Amino acid sequence: MVGLDIDNIRxxxxxxxxxxxxxxxxxxxxxEDQMIIGLDFDIRNLSVDDQMMVGLEFDICNPSVKDKTIVGPDFDIHNPSIDQMMVGLGLDIYNP
Structure with missing residues (x-):
């Protein structure tokens, strides 16, 4: 319905x-099975290809679909030198 993408800072x-x-x-x-609102913010490591350094993800999914996440913030800090997650925090509230 509405989409905004700002990802041209390279x-x-x-x-x-x-x-x-x-x-x-x-x-x-x-x-059905569509995300209503989604916010995704990524800062990538410039020295390592395809590695996410800091990522914040927030999703509000369709509450009419069973077993879908209504609210789920997710914050990850990855190791910039290897493909391993250093710190991860996830919180999900599901549709009852």
Missing amino acids: SPSIEDKTTIGLSFNIHNLSA
């Missing part, structure tokens, strides 16, 4: 890698 030294990305989406409320 590292000048690494081609086609997102340095900072922010995306916000509001999906069709009548469609």
Whole structure:
């Protein structure tokens, strides 16, 4: 329904890698199994390909779909030198 993407801030030294990305989406409320509101913020490691350094993710999903997350903030800090998660915090509230 509504989509906003700001992900064109890129590292000048690494081609086609997102340095900072922010995306916000509001999906069709009548469609089953669709996310209603989603916020995703990523800061990627410039020295390691495809590695997320800091990520914040917030989702509010369709409450009419059973077993879908209504609210779930997720915050991860990854190890910039290897593909391992250093710190992770996740909280999910599910549809009763």
